[in-house]
Amino acid sequence: MALLEAKNLTKRFGGLVANQDVSIGIEKGSITAVIGPNGAGKTTFFNMITGFYEPDEGEILLNGKSIKKLRPDQIASRGITRTFQNIRLFKEMTALENVMVGVHSRLSAGILGILFNSKRVRQEEERTRVEAYQLMEYVGIAHIANEAAGSLPYGLQRRLEIARAMATNPQIILLDEPAAGMNPRETVEMTDFIRRLKKELDLTIILIEHDMKLVMGLSEYIHVLDYGKKIAEGTPEQIRNNPNVIEAYLGKSASDVS
Numbered sequence: 001m002a003l004l005e006a007k008n009l010t011k012r013f014g015g016l017v018a019n020q021d022v023s024i025g026i027e028k029g030s031i032t033a034v035i036g037p038n039g040a041g042k043t044t045f046f047n048m049i050t051g052f053y054e055p056d057e058g059e060i061l062l063n064g065k066s067i068k069k070l071r072p073d074q075i076a077s078r079g080i081t082r083t084f085q086n087i088r089l090f091k092e093m094t095a096l097e098n099v100m101v102g103v104h105s106r107l108s109a110g111i112l113g114i115l116f117n118s119k120r121v122r123q124e125e126e127r128t129r130v131e132a133y134q135l136m137e138y139v140g141i142a143h144i145a146n147e148a149a150g151s152l153p154y155g156l157q158r159r160l161e162i163a164r165a166m167a168t169n170p171q172i173i174l175l176d177e178p179a180a181g182m183n184p185r186e187t188v189e190m191t192d193f194i195r196r197l198k199k200e201l202d203l204t205i206i207l208i209e210h211d212m213k214l215v216m217g218l219s220e221y222i223h224v225l226d227y228g229k230k231i232a233e234g235t236p237e238q239i240r241n242n243p244n245v246i247e248a249y250l251g252k253s254a255s256d257v258s
């Protein structure tokens, strides 16, 4: 059984069908890419999996149980986390504090704890700080712990967002264009880092990415969307040679998939 199963998902915005009958199964411990031209429906798919949009039709199963009607925080607590295409950090807060927010969402002493048990709250605060710092060390960004998130270069902000997502202790992480805006060196580092997440933490990774070199080099399996419909799935080799995929990218840039 697939760890995560999206079955026949459809999402409409007025007359526009952003996802139509999309089915995607994700195996535990795999790296899967969802690709397609601009506006194909990739982020809409992520938004349904993570509870930001409720599908109009279809079903989403995690370990065989429906998560379709759950809120984003409930889905996060079941181990599915994400990053965003447009980085969403608390820009005025330090990098460490941003990661602490992620850890907090898992540990939180609750409002009664805050009112009546300040010692426990203080201990939890300290534990949160230590955990967040360790996570930053793992991600290789501990040196920027005390810098304001908004002042960091783009590549570091992307890594920081991943560190915050990982702080919720996920089993599945959805990365929406992790290499967007990165220079070639940063892209290679990001590729290595994603591989490490899979290998060392046994994370299941689903990514949206326009950088075909990254997609083809990193993914074990690829699903292709075009105008809201899934037009192909397969290994990188199969996708590279799939006439439907080449056709979908033609007119944009045929060389994108080669």
Ligand SMILES: Nc1ncnc2c1ncn2[C@@H]1O[C@H](COP(=O)(O)OP(=O)(O)OP(=O)(O)O)[C@@H](O)[C@H]1O
Pocket: 013, 016, 017, 018, 036, 037, 038, 039, 040, 041, 042, 043, 044, 045, 085
């Ligand atoms: N909240 C929304 N309201 C109305 N239309 C939306 C909404 N979200 C997405 N859409 C539309 O749905 C379609 C699919 O958008 P989506 O962002 O999922 O595509 P995408 O494949 O992620 O594109 P890109 O690669 O450009 O990020 C687009 O036509 C978009 O304008």
